[in-house]
Amino acid sequence: MGASSSTQQVSTEQREAETLAASTGALPMLQKSFSRLSNPETKAIPLTSLQECFCIAFNNAKCEAPYVPDYVLQLLDQLGPSIVDLFFVAEKGGISWVEFVRGYTKCCGRMSAAMSLGALLRVFSVTTVKVGMPSKLQFESDDADCKISGSLQPNELLVLLWMCWIMTWSSRISKFSNGKLNLDLPDINNLVLSAIVSCTEVGSDLNLWDCDITRLEVQLPAGKIHTWALNTVPNLADCFVHFVHVKLQNTATSEVPMFLPLI
Template identity: 50%
Template sequence: MGQSSSTEQGASPEMLEVQSLVASTGALPSLQKSFPLLSDPQTQSIPLPSLQKCFDLTCANVEFDQDVVLKELPLLFTHLGSAIVELFFVADENGVSEVEFLRGYTNICGRAVASTLLNNLFRVFSVACSKAGVRVDLQFELFNDDCKISGALSPRDVCMLLCICWIFSCDSRMLRLNAGKGEGKFSVPDISHLVFSAIEACSEGDAGLDFWDSRVSEIDMQLPAAKIHLWALKNVPHLADCFQQFVHARLCYLTLPEEKSETSCASAHESSSLAISKHRLLTPGRAWAISLSLRGAMYEEMSKTCFPNDDDETIDNLLYQSSVDGKGLNRFWSRVEGYNGPTIMLISAREQKTNARPWIIGALTNGGFENKDIYYGNSGSLYALSPVFHAFISSGREKNFVYSHSQGRSYEAKPKPVGLAFGGSLGNERIFLDDDFARVTARHHAVDKTYQHGNLFPNQGFLPTEASVFQVEVWGLGGRSAREVQASHQKREEIFTDQRRKIDLKTFTNWEDSPEKMMMDMVSNPNAVRREER
């Protein structure tokens, strides 16, 4: 017989059941190592202050890349630990036992439907605000397997909730990358486009706001909590994952309790990184919004843009930038050809009319771009990115995901459009970017059955909108392997190009073998007998 496990050494049925649930998440070995670090050897329980301290954040020097200054956040962070422990961990007079420690983890990070996970996040936010003396109008009706949310939140409350989720994500990523040391600096970027998205969804498109000039702190309205819940499920379905990742990292990447207590979310990314990101369309705030609609490998690659810890690695994902590489399909193909992984394209444009405002839209593809005169692809998403964020995933009705066609054959009776397109059909594309990357045409969602319905920018009408393009970016989300394959493809193309350019100078300069000498001989003596060499 092999070595017996802890589940075979007299563990109670209750412990066996809880261990089975935690094992399904893959976190059981890490939690079994963390419990002795946090627990009191005499009572074999974790004192409440120690467990609460695990989840508290010290944010005395948080910097925001936006006009909204949320003075309540530092106070709110100091009450997060007590709110989390109060809601999900059951304690006795000695503290939290190992069974309740594992059960509490399961209550937060166990498998559950998205609406339940989102309710957990809202409950933590509500209790933390209450403990910090910040008034938030949220009520919850708890049932056996469900939780009904009611009340309302102001735009400022929504912004504060999103900021907390951003810091949850940053903190968990720093702990994971730095092996539990919690070192690193980061900043809350501009996330106003997400707040405006919630406002527009809750007001059903009749908010009456100028989203380009509005400031979140100055908007006085109440947004129904139930509608915010529905908005999050549609546009940022993985928002609650930020809370799960935070709890998992805080409990599974522990080293020593005293080292853990010194973790802080002090400041921004390195200033150079922030300065560089401001010249890109895919800013950390926009990248984070997109990442909340992704999972798996694409989420990890997008996170490198949200929370860059290595500028070289982040720049490596930038395949094409029109302001640097030049506009047009030829320059585009020279940079993206051979890349077979998922990509995201961003287009910044402005309508060709007086007092028009710029907007940014995006398109996610699950494969690389191909030069075809038909639509291709098997999945994808469209995004409204600025000034308001919305995600339009595949509707499942049609498969006209991507169209990318360069100049076709001459004298075609019905030439195909030359440019890039997403959704719709040939001649009625949802988004069409011309071959010079000078103009983009956006059409109403009625012409498109591939992607979900919705406006790509505020006040989009039923008629096609033609806009002047400012900048185009393409980012690769296929990881290092996709870039290595592309590099190999580009190197092979360079070799072929060099071979085609080479000239055999020896043959070219040999007069005896030239066609011109043969013609001259024939003219000078046409009756001469010539034997064909075989």
């Protein structure tokens, strides 16, 4: 395994990465997870193995809301690749121990709620592009605390909130089941309407009690969505952090072999 020991020469970059991870209390878990996911010969995690670690498997999807965009479920297939592409740097042979620890810290390290929410929005933006849907969110840089501009339409915010709900749901039930489960999406139109009222100047001709949010073409500025989310649904910022942590924690405790060499 790539983790350090008293008999190994530890590089400065490895020591720094492990120190940051240790400050979260997750270093022992990461060591076990890396040991189970990595190829013993290359001492690295194959890219596909880490992507699959963050996948969400389900059988059937039902929804209380009258309309669900087709690409909602497609997002789940691209969630793992998006997370790995954004936060984990692959080297020759896969993802090394140092880059694995660094990637975890980028996702789950000590950071403000605003920065965690920014990471979530970045994941959503990249994932929607992967399924062929353009994203209007723009990030000033790759820094965790960078300025976010652009906007979302109400139907896009609806999908973002559903993605967050699915990640939270998956985190809670994954430890109890190794198989696929049914997925029930709640009706969260009222939450989206709350964002519309908070982030835009709603005209008097808009009837909020009889409104099809999937057809509204108003733009919700990214900055206002950010503020609305932190004030109205503050736990939204934690759902991505918790999702990544739980998925890796499950690999550390699973009795099912994670790395299966190709024959």
